[in-house]
Amino acid sequence: MPDSTSSDHDHRALRLGVAGPVGTGKSSLIALLCRELGGELSLGVVTNDIYTDEDARFLRSAGVLDPERIRAVETGACPHTAIRDDVTQNLIAVEDLEHDYAPLDVVLVESGGDNLTATFSPALVDAQFFVLDVAGGGDVARKGGPGIAGADVLIVNKTDLAPYVGVDVAQMVRDAESARDGRPVIALSRTDPAAVARVRAWVLATLAAFRGGSHEPTDPGPMAPHVHADQTGQTTAVHTHAGGDRAHTH
Numbered sequence: 542m543p544d545s546t547s548s549d550h551d552h553r554a555l556r557l558g559v560a561g562p563v564g565t566g567k568s569s570l571i572a573l574l575c576r577e578l579g580g581e582l583s584l585g586v587v588t589n590d591i592y593t594d595e596d597a598r599f600l601r602s603a604g605v606l607d608p609e610r611i612r613a614v615e616t617g618a619c620p621h622t623a624i625r626d627d628v629t630q631n632l633i634a635v636e637d638l639e640h641d642y643a644p645l646d647v648v649l650v651e652s653g654g655d656n657l658t659a660t661f662s663p664a665l666v667d668a669q670f671f672v673l674d675v676a677g678g679g680d681v682a683r684k685g686g687p688g689i690a691g692a693d694v695l696i697v698n699k700t701d702l703a704p705y706v707g708v709d710v711a712q713m714v715r716d717a718e719s720a721r722d723g724r725p726v727i728a729l730s731r732t733d734p735a736a737v738a739r740v741r742a743w744v745l746a747t748l749a750a751f752r753g754g755s756h757e758p759t760d761p762g763p764m765a766p767h768v769h770a771d772q773t774g775q776t777t778a779v780h781t782h783a784g785g786d787r788a789h790t791h
């Protein structure tokens with residue numbers, strides 16, 4: 542588990558998680574942050590995919606960061622387990638990057654792209670984004686869940702698509718805000734410079750707080766119960782996630 546004392550913060554990067562349902566724009570957000578911050582900060586990226594290293598390959602091909610600074614964790618199954626319960630594979634990847642490129646400022650960790658329930662353990666990341674997109678429907682923000690309610694920042698992404706999918710972005714942001722007890726919600730499109738600037742400013746402010754010892758990691762809470770199938774469509778196991786009180790099926 543990462544040590545969160547301030548002396549430790551002198552030696553390791555700020556670790557930022559990016560979670561959210563499949564296709565909402567997690568890799569694109571990481572690419573955007575690399576583009577925006579790569580000139581002034583030393584960055585690393587860890588991606589999580591179930592069976593491939595596709596997200597890492599996408600980011601390497603985006604040309605936003607030295608490809609060696611992008612490491613892939615293949616979780617095998619249950620992508621949320623690797624960011625929530627047994628974070629060993631991810632911690633090793635993060636610590637390897639911190640070792641190889643010391644001193645790193647920020648490591649971005651992308652979750653495997655799950656459903657609405659996946660959250661990062663505070664043992665892995667210091668803060669986390671949860672990404673929704675307008676194409677998933679304006680009512681998603683009202684559905685709640687630990688990531689929507691408790692992530693450090695909720696991104697309502699792809700706002701440029703709102704007119705095409707009939708979503709009222711302002712209403713979606715209000716719905717999200719009312720679920721979040723004052724935590725920030727950022728309506729984002731990669732084509733909206735003001736919104737991009739807000740995300741960038743949040744990362745820089747969080748890094749400053751982390752270095753100053755005033756940033757406290759918070760836990761959005763355990764994931765909700767759900768069911769997975771393996772590649773053959775079979776459910777394979779039932780287990781309880783650590784920190785959670787509910788079993789679910791794999």
Ligand SMILES: Nc1nc2c(ncn2[C@@H]2O[C@H](COP(=O)(O)OP(=O)(O)OP(=O)(O)O)[C@@H](O)[C@H]2O)c(=O)[nH]1
Nearest residue numbers: 562563564565566567568569596654699702730731
């Ligand atoms: N219009 C629009 N499309 C976007 C934006 N951000 C991302 N996309 C597109 O959304 C699609 C999914 O983006 P990704 O970044 O691959 O999403 P992801 O969440 O990483 O996907 P998984 O890793 O499969 O879960 C891609 O076609 C992106 O080009 C945006 O701001 N506006």
